[in-house]
Structures are given as structure tokens and as C-alpha cells.
Amino acid sequence: MRRLPVALATGFAVAVLTACSGAQPGDLVxxxxxxxxxxxxxxxxxxxxxxxxCPRVSSTGVDGGLPSLTVPCLGxxxxxxxxxxxxxxxxNFWQSTCHPCRKEMPALASYARHQxxxxxxxxxxxxxxxxxxxxxxxxxxxxYPLVADPAGNLVGRTPIPRxxxxxxxxxxxxxxxxxxxxxxxxxxEQDVADAAATYLGAGG
Numbered sequence: 001m002r003r004l005p006v007a008l009a010t011g012f013a014v015a016v017l018t019a020c021s022g023a024q025p026g027d028l029v030x031x032x033x034x035x036x037x038x039x040x041x042x043x044x045x046x047x048x049x050x051x052x053x054c055p056r057v058s059s060t061g062v063d064g065g066l067p068s069l070t071v072p073c074l075g076x077x078x079x080x081x082x083x084x085x086x087x088x089x090x091x092n093f094w095q096s097t098c099h100p101c102r103k104e105m106p107a108l109a110s111y112a113r114h115q116x117x118x119x120x121x122x123x124x125x126x127x128x129x130x131x132x133x134x135x136x137x138x139x140x141x142x143x144y145p146l147v148a149d150p151a152g153n154l155v156g157r158t159p160i161p162r163x164x165x166x167x168x169x170x171x172x173x174x175x176x177x178x179x180x181x182x183x184x185x186x187x188x189e190q191d192v193a194d195a196a197a198t199y200l201g202a203g204g
Contacts (some may be wrong), residue, residue, distance in 0.1 A: 033151035037130045038076040045134050046075030050143040053077040055121070057084030066091070067157035072125055074146040075134050082147075082154075087172035088118045088200040090192070093125050093154075098134040098166045104185040105140040111192040112144045118202045120144040125164070127153045130155040171199040 036042075054073035061068045062084030068083035085091070092108055094101035105122075112120040122142070124133045127150055137146060156162040159170065159178050167181040180199040186192045196202040 001089055002203060012094075035128050035130060035150035037072050037074050037148040039126075039130075039197065042130055042134060043076035045131070045138075049075075049134065049138040050141065051075065051134075051137055052143065052145050054145045054147055055082045055085070055166060057081050057117075059084040061146045061178060062133075062176045065178060066170070066172065067154055067160065069149075069153055069157065071123070071147045071149050071154075074122075074130060074137075074148040074153060077145075080147050083176075085121070085172060086176050088196070088202055089172040090118060090120045090196065090200075091123065091170040091172060093123045093164070093168040093170075095125060095166050096129050096136050097127070100185040101167045102136060102140075102168050103187060105136065105142065107186055107189050107192055109140050109142045109144070110189040111196070113141070114189070114201070115193075116197050118200055122146040123154070124148045124150075125154060125166070126150065143202050169195075171195070 029125060055076045056078065057080055066082040066085055068081065070079050070081045072079050090108070093105075094105065108120055108122070122137070124130065124146060127133055127147075127148070130148060132148070133148070154160050155164050159181055160168070165183050167185050169180070169186070170178050171180040173179050182195065186195060
């Protein structure tokens with residue numbers, strides 16, 4: 001697969017520093033995308049995974065919290081206004097063609113399976129291959145919800161940098177505040193547990 005830069009409509013390039021993208025430059029631009037993440041075939045595929053529906057959100061945004069943007073559920077389901085999410089929660093940005101993301105995902109999945117104090121949410125971002133994303137999630141035994149932002153509308157919205165390296169993880173406390181952002185992969189379940197203990201006070 002060729003490694004191609006993803007051109008953004010605002011004129012700046014998102015440098016996915018540790019990943020590659022199989023998208024053509026015209027496929028992924030801020031504010032619009034030709035990629036459907038809830039087509040009938042993806043909905044049918046998701047039914048044969050352990051990925052749950054996306055969470056209900058009733059809260060409003062807070063200063064220092066997640067950006068106010070509603071994103072679709074990967075593989076169909078309710079859309080999520082990220083600003084309304086409350087933790088303790090690990091919010092992980094990833095992409096199907098990102099090799100460190102592929103290594104990290106089983107660690108996150110294992111952590112989510114073995115405890116219930118901290119929720120995990122995955123955001124498949126700037127990804128033109130939602131089918132490959134769902135396949136990766138199934139292969140990694142993901143049992144936490146996944147949303148998608150194929151157009152990269154989250155990029156550059158605080159606390160998400162414009163030069164977004166993947167994977168990228170935010171730790172959100174019970175009040176909805178982002179208390180830490182982590183660039184790079186957590187390679188083992190223990191790495192995830194240690195980070196959750198450090199930033200969210202969760203038992204590791």
C-alpha cells in the first residue's frame with residue numbers, strides 16, 4: 001500500500017507521524033468525507049463482533065473537556081456528542097493502517113475486558129477503510145464502543161493537535177475534563193493499567 005499524505009481543506013497537513021493512510025487526497029478533507037462508516041455491509045459485519053453500541057450522552061460540555069462534535073458510531077448505531085462524555089474514560093485515536101495502533105489495540109481490548117472502573121472509547125480517525133477498521137477491531141477482540149471521524153473534523157480542536165500522531169490517547173475524568181494526553185502506543189495491558197492508575201486514579 002502506498003503511503004500518501006492526507007490533504008486537508010484548511011491548507012495545513014495533518015502529519016500522522018506514526019501511521020500511514022490508504023486514502024486518496026480527495027477522499028478525506030476537513031468538513032466532508034466520501035467514506036460511509038454505517039453502510040449496510042458494515043452494519044452486518046459489526047453484528048458478528050463484540051463491539052457494543054456507542055454510549056448515550058446526556059451531559060453538556062465543560063471547559064477543558066472533549067470537543068463539542070457529534071461523530072457517527074463505526075458500523076452503525078447512535079451518534080455521540082463527544083463533549084457530553086464523562087469518565088473515568090480512556091479515549092483512543094487510531095487508524096486501521098497505523099502499525100503502532102494495530103499493536104496497541106489488543107492491549108486496550110484486554111484492559112477493557114478485565115476491569116469495569118474505566119471505560120474505553122476508540123475513535124477511528126482519517127481512515128478511508130472502515131471495513132478494515134472493523135476487521136482489525138474484531139481480530140483484536142475489541143469489546144468497547146468505536147466511533148469514526150473519517151473527515152478529521154476533530155483535528156486541531158483543543159486538546160487534539162493539528163499535527164496528530166497516531167495512536168493518540170486522552171484520559172477523561174468523571175467531570176468530563178481531559179486530565180492527560182498521551183502520544184504513542186501503550187503496548188501491553190499493564191501499560192494501559194499503569195496509565196489509568198496514574199491519570200485517573202484507577203486500580204492498576
